[in-house]
Amino acid sequence: MPETAIVLRARGVRKTYGGVTALREADVDIRRGEVHCLAGENGSGKSTLIKIVSGVEQPDAGTITLDGHDVGRLTPTRAVELGIQVIHQDLSLFPNLSVAENIAMVARVASRRRLVSRRDAMALAKATTERLGVSLDLTERASNLPVAQRQLAAICRAFAHDAKVLFMDEPTTALTWREVDALLALVDTLRAEGLAVVFVSHKLEEVFRISDRVTVLRNGEVVHAGEVKDLDRPTLVRVMTGQDVTEDRDVTELPPDTRPVLATRGLGRRHEFADVSFSVRAGEVVGLTGLLGSGRTEIAEAIFGMRPADTGEILVDGEPVRVRSVHDAIRAGIAYVPGDRLTQGVFLGQSIRRNLIAGSIDRLISRTGRLRDKAVQRTVTTAVESLRIKTSDVAAPVRTLSGGNQQRVVLGKWLARSPRVLVLNSPTVGVDIGSKEGILQVLRDRARAGMGVLVISDDVPELVSVCHRVLVVRRGRVVDEIASARMSVQAVTDGLTG
Numbered sequence: 001m002p003e004t005a006i007v008l009r010a011r012g013v014r015k016t017y018g019g020v021t022a023l024r025e026a027d028v029d030i031r032r033g034e035v036h037c038l039a040g041e042n043g044s045g046k047s048t049l050i051k052i053v054s055g056v057e058q059p060d061a062g063t064i065t066l067d068g069h070d071v072g073r074l075t076p077t078r079a080v081e082l083g084i085q086v087i088h089q090d091l092s093l094f095p096n097l098s099v100a101e102n103i104a105m106v107a108r109v110a111s112r113r114r115l116v117s118r119r120d121a122m123a124l125a126k127a128t129t130e131r132l133g134v135s136l137d138l139t140e141r142a143s144n145l146p147v148a149q150r151q152l153a154a155i156c157r158a159f160a161h162d163a164k165v166l167f168m169d170e171p172t173t174a175l176t177w178r179e180v181d182a183l184l185a186l187v188d189t190l191r192a193e194g195l196a197v198v199f200v201s202h203k204l205e206e207v208f209r210i211s212d213r214v215t216v217l218r219n220g221e222v223v224h225a226g227e228v229k230d231l232d233r234p235t236l237v238r239v240m241t242g243q244d245v246t247e248d249r250d251v252t253e254l255p256p257d258t259r260p261v262l263a264t265r266g267l268g269r270r271h272e273f274a275d276v277s278f279s280v281r282a283g284e285v286v287g288l289t290g291l292l293g294s295g296r297t298e299i300a301e302a303i304f305g306m307r308p309a310d311t312g313e314i315l316v317d318g319e320p321v322r323v324r325s326v327h328d329a330i331r332a333g334i335a336y337v338p339g340d341r342l343t344q345g346v347f348l349g350q351s352i353r354r355n356l357i358a359g360s361i362d363r364l365i366s367r368t369g370r371l372r373d374k375a376v377q378r379t380v381t382t383a384v385e386s387l388r389i390k391t392s393d394v395a396a397p398v399r400t401l402s403g404g405n406q407q408r409v410v411l412g413k414w415l416a417r418s419p420r421v422l423v424l425n426s427p428t429v430g431v432d433i434g435s436k437e438g439i440l441q442v443l444r445d446r447a448r449a450g451m452g453v454l455v456i457s458d459d460v461p462e463l464v465s466v467c468h469r470v471l472v473v474r475r476g477r478v479v480d481e482i483a484s485a486r487m488s489v490q491a492v493t494d495g496l497t498g
């Protein structure tokens, strides 16, 4: 491969945060016209690498070259000027401007022209979207677009500004299947246009479907770099985790007379879902699946009292319970691990310890109103060990953890309460494959100890691996139930997409 094919090169990049080495002497080569996956476990250094090459963080050592030239000290603005762009999850579009103005915006900053007329902005946006084969309403305000379209607009903006390398950190997390297809088609076009697209994903299907090459990080070190076609799934998993991870179904059948811990009867909420009746028995893991927008999350939120149902009833241990608020649900023994953990599940500025005990403070307080230190210690140690939260200091703020580790803190917070019923929304989104199996094992163990577990997810292999039964939600109704005997990846996929 000629040297000129390499557009971005990092050599010997090191970064430490306090005592934690996030990257050690990392070497990465990104080639023109390739889709490159950055893979690795949670906390392995992927986001840190992206922050460094996009000028958000300064490395402690190492060099970065773009088209063979040392970029020197990067700032975010300088990186954009050079053609290194990151499509952030918050997407950073200007909400009050139209899509066309947003697409033209960076180009305007870069060319240092003070003003661009609406007409010019529209012309540039139109040319860009047409060239990339993207259909967007260019006159719509950015804030009115669904997240998937905002993402497409942000990519068009990067392209309009002559990006050479485009980074995306887990870009498909909040997208429906169809939207994922649209995004991947666009990535294909960008590759054909000669851009380098670098993305982080924990979904192996995506890695194999779209990437040409992969760089794998483990504990801040590059442990593998090469062509994706030379790898099969088990090999990639082994390179990422350093061990063999099975993704097989592991479910213990329950005695037929096991009683339900949770049941819903005719649960409904206007315009969202209707006539939802199902049960979860003690020791059972039940999956609730459906596409984004099917009503799956609304049902979970109603059970947890966040947005209470307006018809039907909820029973815990056979007794009807009134769930009008989160407080009611918690009192009834229901816990909920939300999908949107960063806004609903965790206090980023607070310590790991505080977050882990936040859901069970009432149980950790002595009669005199003081925290029982030993009980706190026990709760925190159990959570950190059983969930393998990667930290050297539980007094550090959750903000300092990698994304996947932050998610485990939320799970730990609710497990500490030992609820009767645990409802989890997309529990392993953003979690690496080794730890994902770890989390599923925690769910199995808790179920075997008698807890009822309801998992809302569209991760088919995960559902098959852990669930006794899977319920399929479509347009706000439970339309199918896949029982244990019928459970397979194909059956759940058919249910989900059918």
Ligand SMILES: Nc1ncnc2c1ncn2[C@@H]1O[C@H](COP(=O)(O)OP(=O)(O)OP(=O)(O)O)[C@@H](O)[C@H]1O
Residues within 6 Å of the ligand: 017, 018, 020, 021, 022, 040, 041, 042, 043, 044, 045, 046, 047, 048, 049, 390, 399, 400, 401, 402, 403, 404, 405, 430, 432
């Ligand atoms: N601001 C910070 N302060 C302290 N430690 C940090 C900070 N940012 C990252 N780290 C640490 O650096 C390491 C690498 O984190 P990074 O976010 O790069 O991982 P990642 O591979 O992107 O993980 P994930 O898949 O979970 O998103 C982790 O151990 C993390 O705790």
